[in-house]
Structure formats: C-alpha cells, structure tokens
Amino acid sequence: MERNPMRRQLAVMRQSLFDQGYLDEQFVQLEELQDDANPNFVEEVVTLYYRDSARLILNVEQALERKPFDFNKLDGYMHQFKGSSSSIGAKKVKAESTLFREYCKSGNGEGCMRTFQQLKKEYATLRKKLEAYFQLARQAGPMETACHPK
Amino acid sequence: MNSSSGKGSMSTASSSAAWKAGDAVPEQFPAGLRVLVVDDDQTCLMILEKMLRTCLYEVTKCNRAEIALSMLRENKNGFDIVISDVHMPDMDGFKLLEHIGLEMDLPVIMMSADDGKHVVMKGVTHGACDYLIKPVRMEALKNIWQHVVRKWKDEWKDFEQSGSVEEGDRQQKQSEDADYSSSANEGNWKSSKKRKDDEDEAEERDDTSTLKKPRVVWSVELHQQFVAAVNQLGIDKAVPKKILELMNVPGLTRENVASHLQKYRLYLKRLSGVSQHQSNPNNSFISPEEAAFGPLSSLNGLDLQTLAATGQLPAQSLATLQAAGLGRSTAKSSIPMPLVDQRNIFSFENPKLRFGEGQQQHMNNNKQINLFHGIPTTMEPKQLASLHHTAQSIGNINMQVTSHGAQSFQNNSLLMPMAQPQSRGQVLNNSTVGHAPTLPSSMGQPILSNGVAVNVSPRNGIPENIRAPGYNPVSQTSSILNFPMNTASELPGNSFTLGSTPGISGLTSKGAFQEDVNSEMKGLGEFLSSYDTFNDLNQHKPQNWEIQYVGMTYDASQHSNSLQDNLDLMQSVLVQQGFSSGQVNGQNRSAAVVRKAMFSAGDSTEHVNAQNVNQHLNSLVENTIRVKSERVADASAANLFPNHFGQEDLMSALLKQEGILPAENEFDFDGYSMDDIQE
Numbered sequence: 001m002e003r004n005p006m007r008r009q010l011a012v013m014r015q016s017l018f019d020q021g022y023l024d025e026q027f028v029q030l031e032e033l034q035d036d037a038n039p040n041f042v043e044e045v046v047t048l049y050y051r052d053s054a055r056l057i058l059n060v061e062q063a064l065e066r067k068p069f070d071f072n073k074l075d076g077y078m079h080q081f082k083g084s085s086s087s088i089g090a091k092k093v094k095a096e097s098t099l100f101r102e103y104c105k106s107g108n109g110e111g112c113m114r115t116f117q118q119l120k121k122e123y124a125t126l127r128k129k130l131e132a133y134f135q136l137a138r139q140a141g142p143m144e145t146a147c148h149p150k
Numbered sequence: 151m152n153s154s155s156g157k158g159s160m161s162t163a164s165s166s167a168a169w170k171a172g173d174a175v176p177e178q179f180p181a182g183l184r185v186l187v188v189d190d191d192q193t194c195l196m197i198l199e200k201m202l203r204t205c206l207y208e209v210t211k212c213n214r215a216e217i218a219l220s221m222l223r224e225n226k227n228g229f230d231i232v233i234s235d236v237h238m239p240d241m242d243g244f245k246l247l248e249h250i251g252l253e254m255d256l257p258v259i260m261m262s263a264d265d266g267k268h269v270v271m272k273g274v275t276h277g278a279c280d281y282l283i284k285p286v287r288m289e290a291l292k293n294i295w296q297h298v299v300r301k302w303k304d305e306w307k308d309f310e311q312s313g314s315v316e317e318g319d320r321q322q323k324q325s326e327d328a329d330y331s332s333s334a335n336e337g338n339w340k341s342s343k344k345r346k347d348d349e350d351e352a353e354e355r356d357d358t359s360t361l362k363k364p365r366v367v368w369s370v371e372l373h374q375q376f377v378a379a380v381n382q383l384g385i386d387k388a389v390p391k392k393i394l395e396l397m398n399v400p401g402l403t404r405e406n407v408a409s410h411l412q413k414y415r416l417y418l419k420r421l422s423g424v425s426q427h428q429s430n431p432n433n434s435f436i437s438p439e440e441a442a443f444g445p446l447s448s449l450n451g452l453d454l455q456t457l458a459a460t461g462q463l464p465a466q467s468l469a470t471l472q473a474a475g476l477g478r479s480t481a482k483s484s485i486p487m488p489l490v491d492q493r494n495i496f497s498f499e500n501p502k503l504r505f506g507e508g509q510q511q512h513m514n515n516n517k518q519i520n521l522f523h524g525i526p527t528t529m530e531p532k533q534l535a536s537l538h539h540t541a542q543s544i545g546n547i548n549m550q551v552t553s554h555g556a557q558s559f560q561n562n563s564l565l566m567p568m569a570q571p572q573s574r575g576q577v578l579n580n581s582t583v584g585h586a587p588t589l590p591s592s593m594g595q596p597i598l599s600n601g602v603a604v605n606v607s608p609r610n611g612i613p614e615n616i617r618a619p620g621y622n623p624v625s626q627t628s629s630i631l632n633f634p635m636n637t638a639s640e641l642p643g644n645s646f647t648l649g650s651t652p653g654i655s656g657l658t659s660k661g662a663f664q665e666d667v668n669s670e671m672k673g674l675g676e677f678l679s680s681y682d683t684f685n686d687l688n689q690h691k692p693q694n695w696e697i698q699y700v701g702m703t704y705d706a707s708q709h710s711n712s713l714q715d716n717l718d719l720m721q722s723v724l725v726q727q728g729f730s731s732g733q734v735n736g737q738n739r740s741a742a743v744v745r746k747a748m749f750s751a752g753d754s755t756e757h758v759n760a761q762n763v764n765q766h767l768n769s770l771v772e773n774t775i776r777v778k779s780e781r782v783a784d785a786s787a788a789n790l791f792p793n794h795f796g797q798e799d800l801m802s803a804l805l806k807q808e809g810i811l812p813a814e815n816e817f818d819f820d821g822y823s824m825d826d827i828q829e
C-alpha cells in the first residue's frame with residue numbers, strides 16, 4: 001500500500017488507464033525497464049512517441065486532403081503509427097490504426113476518414129491523460145516498481 | 151564454440167568477443183552479445199535498446215538501413231546478430247536481410263508490427279532466423295542468443311563430424327576445420343549460413359538430414375568378427391579400441407565399433423532378460439553362424455536390439471537380420487550403421503536405451519540417425535514434428551528422434567507401441583526403422599527401436615503372448631515398432647525395449663497420430679525407399695516387406711510355437727516391421743504404429759496406403775489382441791525368415807512386416823489389450 005497519498009493517487013490513476021483500455025501490457029514492459037540508471041525512462045519514451053506520432057498524423061492529414069486517396073501511402077503511414085503506438089502500449093490508439101488500415105486495404109475512403117477522426121480523438125485523450133499522469137509522478141517522487149494491471 | 155583452440159584459425163579471426171574464441175560458450179554468455187538494431191521508428195529503437203541492454207547485450211542502434219549495412223561492412227566481426235524492422239523508408243528490411251546474409255552471414259531477426267502470414271513467410275524464405283511481432287517483449291529478446299549459438303553449433307558439428315565420420319558429405323564443409331576450431335566465428339558463418347539455410351528448410355536443426363555419411367554396414371561376417379573379438383576379450387573387458395584392433399578391419403573406426411558394441415550389449419541384456427524362454431540367446435548370438443533358429447534369434451535379437459537400440463537397425467534391417475538369423479543369410483548385412491542413428495532415436499529419453507544415449511551423441515554427430523542415411527530427413531522432421539505433437543509421452547523419445555533425424559523417429563514410432571512402459575528406451579524402434587516418425591509421437595513411448603530388444607514379446611509380463619509389457623501393443627502405438635524388438639524375449643517388462651512405455655500412450659494422440667501416420671506414411675514410404683537404397687540392405691524392397699510381413703502375419707496366426715525363439719525373432723522382426731502392431735493388440739495405436747511402420751516399409755510399395763494401413767492396423771491391432779504374440783512371433787519369425795531372409799536385411803524384413811501388417815490381419819493376436827493403449 002502506498003504510504004504517500006500522492007503515490008496512492010498516482011497508482012489509482014495508473015490503474016484506471018489500464019482499466020479503461022487506454023494502456024495495455026506493453027506499457028508495463030516499459031515500466032519494468034525503468035530503473036535507477038534511467039529513472040524517467042517511461043516518460044522519455046512516451047515523449048519520443050509524441051514526436052513521432054505527431055509527425056505521422058500530420059502526414060496522414062495531408063494525404064487525406066489529396067484526392068484520390070493514395071491508400072498505399074496511407075497504409076504505410078498508419079503501419080508506422082501502429083508500430084509506435086503498440087510499442088508504448090497505447091491500446092485504443094492502436095485499435096483505431098488497425099481499423100484505419102483495414103479501410104485502406106479495402107479502399108474505403110470514407111471509412112478511412114471517419115476512423116482517422118476517431119483516431120485523433122483517442123490520441124489526444126491519451127496524451128492528455130499521460131501528461132497528467134507523468135506530472136503527478138514527478139510530484140509524487142520515484143515510482144514503485146511496476147505492477148501488472150489487475 | 152567448439153575447439154578451444156581459440157580464435158585463430160578462421161579466417162575471420164573475430165576479435166572482439168572474447169567468447170568467440172574457440173571454447174565453448176563463455177560463462178558470461180550471452181552477456182556481451184553484440185547486437186545491431188535497425189529500425190526507423192525512434193520510439194521502438196529506444197525501447198529495444200533499453201531492453202537489450204537489460205539483457206546485458208552490447209547494443210548498437212541505427213535508424214537507417216544503409217548506415218547499418220555500412221557499419222557491418224566496415225566491421226565484419228563487430229556484431230553477432232542483427233535485428234531489423236521490415237518496413238523502412240530507405241531500404242526494405244528483407245533486402246537488408248539478404249545483404250547481411252550474403253556478405254556477413256550473420257543471424258538476422260526480422261521484426262514488424264505486421265504479423266501476416268505472408269510477411270512472416272517472407273522472412274523465412276529470405277533467411278531470417280527469427281521473426282518477432284511488435285510490440286516486442288523483453289522475453290522475446292532474452293533468447294536471441296540462441297540463434298548465434300545455433301550457428302556456431304552447426305559449424306562445430308560439421309567440424310566434428312568431419313573428424314569422426316568416415317566420409318561425409320560434410321567433410322568438405324568441414325575442411326574449414328580451422329575455422330571451426332575457433333568457436334564458430336564468422337569464419338564459419340558461411341557454412342553455418344549454409345547450414346542455417348538447410349536447417350531452415352529442413353525445419354531441423356540437425357544437419358544430419360543433409361549429411362550423407364556412409365554408414366558402416368555390419369554384415370554378417372563383420373559382425374562375426376566383432377563378436378569373436380568381443381568373446382576373445384571377454385564381454386566385460388571388451389572395449390571398442392581393443393575390439394577394433396582385434397578385428398583389424400580397414401576403414402572401421404572406433405566409433406563404429408563403439409556404437410555397435412553398445413547395441414550388442416543392449417541386445418545381450420535383453421536376451422538375458424528374456425532368457426527365461428530362451429536359454430541361449432546369448433550363446434546364439436555369439437555364434438551367429440548357427441543357422442539354428444535359436445542362434446538366429448539371438449543373432450537377430452542382438453542385431454536387432456543393438457540396432458534397434460542404436461536406432462541403427464532400421465526395421466527393415468532388423469527383419470532382415472532376423473531372417474538372416476534364421477537362415478544366416480545376408481540378413482546381417484543389413485544392419486547398417488545407420489541404425490546407430492536410429493539409436494539415437496531410441497536412446498533418447500529412454501534410459502533403458504542406454505546404448506542409445508551414448509550413441510546418441512555419437513549419432514548426433516552423425517547427424518542424426520538417419521536410418522536412412524541420405525534419406526530425406528526433411529521429410530521426417532516434419533512428420534516427426536507432427537508426431538511429436540501428438541505424442542506427448544512419446545514425445546520425449548520421439549522427439550528426440552525427430553530431432554535426431556526424422557528417421558529415427560520413425561523407428562521410434564514403431565517401436566513405441568511396443569515400448570513398454572518402461573520404455574527402456576531401448577531399441578526404440580530400430581526395427582521400425584524410421585517408420586514414420588509419426589508413430590513415435592503417438593507412441594509416446596520410445597519403444598525400443600532396437601528392434602531386437604524390442605521384442606514385442608508380450609513376455610513382459612503378460613502371460614499371453616506378446617503381452618509383454620514392453621510389447622504394449624496396447625498402449626503403445628509404437629508397439630509396432632517396438633514389438634519386433636522386444637517381443638522376442640523381452641517380455642518381462644522390457645522386452646520391448648521399446649519400452650512398452652506408454653509409448654502407446656502416445657497413441658492416445660492416436661487420433662492425431664493416425665493422421666500423422668498417414669502423412670508420415672508417405673514420408674516414410676519415401677523414406678523407406680530411400681532407405682533401401684541407402685542401406686545396403688539387400689535391396690530391401692518394400693515389397694519384400696510385404697512378403698515378409700505376410701509371412702509373418704501368416705505365421706503368427708498359425709503357430710504358437712515355442713514362443714521364445716520365434717518370439718524373439720518375431721519380435722524383432724515384427725517390431726521392426728511394425729508387425730508388432732499386430733501384436734500390439736488391436737489397439738489403434740498399434741495400428742497407427744503399424745501403419746507407420748507399414749508406411750515406412752510399405753510405402754515404397756505403395757501398397758500400404760496410409761488409409762489402408764490405418765485400417766489394417768486397426769484391425770490388425772484388434773487382431774493382435776487376440777493373437778498371441780508368441781505364436782505369431784514364432785510363426786512369423788520362422789516363416790518369415792526362410793522366405794525372405796536371404797535377401798534382405800532384417801530391417802527390411804521388419805519394414806516389410808510393418809508395411810504388410812496392416813494388410814494381413816491374419817493372425818489374431820491375443821492379447822494385448824489394446825485398450826490400454828487407448829489410454
């Protein structure tokens with residue numbers, strides 16, 4: 001049990017991220033990699049992710065403005081986006097990107113656009129939550145060892 | 151890895167890794183493994199790097215394929231393994247994979263978020279040693295060192311083999327011995343790469359599959375010389391070196407003698423176990439000359455057993471041997487060394503198969519027992535694999551077999567059924583000779599292939615004929631395989647050396663097994679065919695088997711003679727042939743086993759369709775229950791040999807039997823209650 005109330009709060013927040021499906025097991029892998037040598041590893045990785053993913057989203061956005069859609073290209077971007085998202089455990093975002101790719105493969109432009117909007121929303125939500133989480137983490141002090149989502 | 155000679159030699163003089171220096175993998179290994187990670191995704195790259203660092207590997211990351219390639223080119227020995235993403239903007243991951251494979255021959259692991267089958271397949275065909283799906287977990291990375299070691303091992307094995315094999319295909323490869331000596335360094339990568347490819351294709355790590363080493367065929371004369379030498383020295387004092395000296399046969403190596411000795415010992419042991427029925431098996435063995443049935447059995451038994459044990463004696467040979475035993479004909483010749491390989495099959499797992507074990511190593515070196523040297527092992531592995539799955543129990547043994555060489559596996563399978571619960575591990579089914587490995591899986595029990603030992607003889611404890619535990623036709627599907635071996639005398643518990651083990655338990659998977667059998671059959675058929683050619687068996691033609699088998703079956707039903715003699719013979723024969731399946735009680739397993747055996751043996755003849763076989767087997771199996779193994783054994787053995795014997799080796803005979811088995815259900819085997827096999 002966390003002694004520090006802030007830590008407890010942090011734990012609760014963390015757990016809800018898992019429970020609500022924003023994060024999956026992969027995130028725990030990242031947490032496990034964090035150690036004294038890299039005390040902020042998770043945050044660093046996630047920051048890197050924001051950078052990469054922001055760029056990709058922009059690419060997709062621009063590609064969707066050109067008609068007709070270049071599905072191959074779109075699929076390529078999304079493939080990369082999916083890869084990054086999955087490596088940090090961004091579950092919902094990953095699901096949306098998978099869906100987007102399905103539409104690309106079937107040449108469904110409408111589906112792509114709709115899914116993309118949804119994807120952007122999920123991405124924004126995740127980002128907000130994680131930022132709050134890390135902020136609290138910094139305030140709470142060094143994190144405990146990662147525990148698996150229940 | 152191997153020679154501790156230190157790096158030297160090889161061309162590649164790897165420098166950096168201290169552990170590269172010849173010597174077995176250094177203690178701290180895999181720490182320090184030098185990994186190059188290539189991925190255009192920075193996030194992934196960072197995570198991978200951290201993960202690999204946590205595994206204590208030395209990591210170099212690179213986000214551009216071109217840069218990675220130049221890094222590798224500059225420092226060929228600078229890395230041990232490469233991990234690369236599939237989709238990269240500047241160069242396709244597969245392209246990079248090809249380059250690395252060609253230029254540096256390093257193991258490359260592909261990774262991607264894409265888990266589609268075709269992509270993974272592409273990785274395989276392009277030569278990737280593994281394929282990871284993103285997101286990559288730590289666990290997946292922890293074991294990547296195995297790919298590095300595997301490469302070394304292959305090279306090393308080649309190296310070793312060149313030393314021990316009389317003439318091996320691999321010799322050429324091994325001519326780079328120097329290279330090998332230094333722990334599988336890059337220098338060996340080429341060969342290892344080649345091997346890796348082979349492996350990839352063969353699905354087997356063992357290189358034996360492609361290695362065709364000439365096997366020493368233990369002809370009757372040679373065996374007699376051997377026995378004479380052993381007797382002269384005294385069975386206790388007979389060491390391979392001295393035997394070799396006494397025999398004074400050019401071209402024969404100590405290893406050959408050693409493995410043969412092992413089998414022989416096993417055979418003797420078996421005989422002594424069964425000796426309740428026969429008093430002179432051992433003696434007989436000693437004087438193989440005697441055409442007497444007794445001697446024959448013993449001889450056969452011996453051969454078979456040893457062979458079986460060593461896995462060397464393919465079912466066919468075994469049969470032939472038996473036949474030879476009787477008629478003293480050429481049967482002996484059939485026992486090619488390959489049996490030894492088989493041995494591996496048998497030996498593994500089964501402690502009983504002692505002989506096998508020791509040999510295993512030997513065999514392994516030989517690249518897997520391939521009973522059928524040169525026989526497409528690839529075939530086996532797959533089949534074995536399938537079997538493997540099915541037969542959990544046997545799995546161990548069988549599995550081994552498979553690994554050893556599909557061939558052996560086959561034997562195992564056959565033997566398995568017979569393998570008594572004890573699965574002495576004996577003869578794993580040499581006799582069955584490599585019948586489809588599938589059997590083994592089902593059999594679960596690595597029935598002794600040694601064929602000889604494998605008496606199907608129900609003696610094991612079953613008052614009725616072949617009930618012998620070893621025989622386990624019942625439970626062990628492998629019984630078929632094993633039976634031949636054990637039946638004869640081993641009844642008591644292990645007669646079957648096959649291990650009456652539950653090999654049959656493997657049968658449980660029977661269902662699967664059967665399927666496997668079918669597929670295996672095919673494989674076996676081919677295998678057997680190849681085996682024939684390969685082995686020096688007298689032209690062991692699959693047809694022969696059938697004939698033999700027929701004879702056997704026929705006899706079986708008819709006679710119930712002196713169980714002992716016949717039984718032994720029969721057992722071995724049966725076992726080998728898979729005849730045991732008949733003995734093995736009708737259990738399906740046996741059927742399966744038989745089927746397998748049949749397949750192997752019969753395939754060539756194409757008579758035995760897997761389906762048919764199965765059916766036959768089934769019926770056979772059922773019949774077997776009724777038939778007294780002893781009887782059958784007698785009949786078969788006796789009859790069998792006289793007919794065919796002259797021509798084929800025992801193994802062939804055995805094989806035939808197997809093949810034939812399904813076809814003829816003539817004998818009614820009593821007894822083994824196959825039910826057990828069902829487990």
